[in-house]
Amino acid sequence: MESKVNFTVVGLFTLLLSVALVAILLWLGSSGKYYKTYDTYYVYTGESVSGLNLNAPVKLRGVEVGLVHEIALDPTNSERVRLLLKIERGTPVKADSVAVLRTQGLTGIAYVELAGGSRQSPLLAPAPGEKYPVIRSGPSLMTRLDAALTGLLSSVNRISDNVNTVLDDENRRAFKHSLAQIDKVTRALAEHTATIDAGMDNAAKTLENSARASADLERLIERTGRGADAVERAANEASHTASEASRAAGAVPDTLRDIQLLVEDLRELSASLRRTSEQIGNNPNTLLFGKPQPKPGPGE
Secondary structure, X not given: OOOOOOHHHHHHHHHHHHHHHHHHHHHHXXXXXXXXXXXXXEEEEOOOOOOOOOOOEEEEOOEEEEEEEEEEEEOOEEEEEEEEEEEEOOOOOEOOEEEEEEEEOOOOEEEEEEEEOOOOOOEOOOOOOOOOOEEEXXXXXXXXXXXXXXXXXXXXXXXXXXXXXXXXXXHHHHHHHHHHHHHHHHHHHHHOHHHHHHHHHHHHHHHHXXXXXXXXXXXXXXXXXXXXXXXXXXXXXXXXXXXXXXXXXXXXXXXXXXXXXXXXXXXXXXHHHHHHHHHHHHOOOHHHHOOOOOOOOOOO
16 A cells, blocks of 8 residues: 655645744854854954964953964065954944954963953054054064063173273273272271371370360350459449549549549450450360451552
């Protein structure tokens, strides 16, 4: 007995299955979970990209956001390498973003790290004449180390040349002579240590005596001032005595005249003592070297 097949039912079932598969694919693609959309970017670099392979990851702050799709020389400049990056759509690639070549750990696997990208910066757009947006490239760690070491070696070479220039034959002879002279001075100082110690002791004693003399000088100034006051009081008393004598009936004119001269002498002595006291207070060297000579005037 032969079985009968309904081809209409089979065809309808196949059509429904195909529609279901297409719907499932469209749903998965729209959700983005199993299907991702990428944007294309260029990166131009003058460094060597040794160790960087196709499909190497592109990371943003350590998060993988794309891959290296193409590595080739720049058709317009053979001194540069052009990288074509596929980065997930929605990744914030900004106008100030920088692509840096890095190596991962000790394995030496290279990848591209996106740095920068401030919040205020606009999204990167294609420049005139470019098919895709161009991300600026930054120096890698190895390039920075190479530049630093090169600069350091250049500085060391300059320092070495300067040292060799300073320490030529003539300067070395002068330096050797200076060392010999220093050795002689050191030996002479060692031989006269006792004399130097005695001189330092004498200097200390001199300072001590100067301190005592300073204290005595203050007392001398104070006594001179008191002496001037006493002389002035004596002059005042003598003047008062002369006044009383002038009123006395038996006063002798010669005696009054002598008393007046005595008063004048006492007043001059008091003024002289006061000037001496002020001069010693302002310039104590007067006691040792006398009154300083006035500066000569014009034409003297």
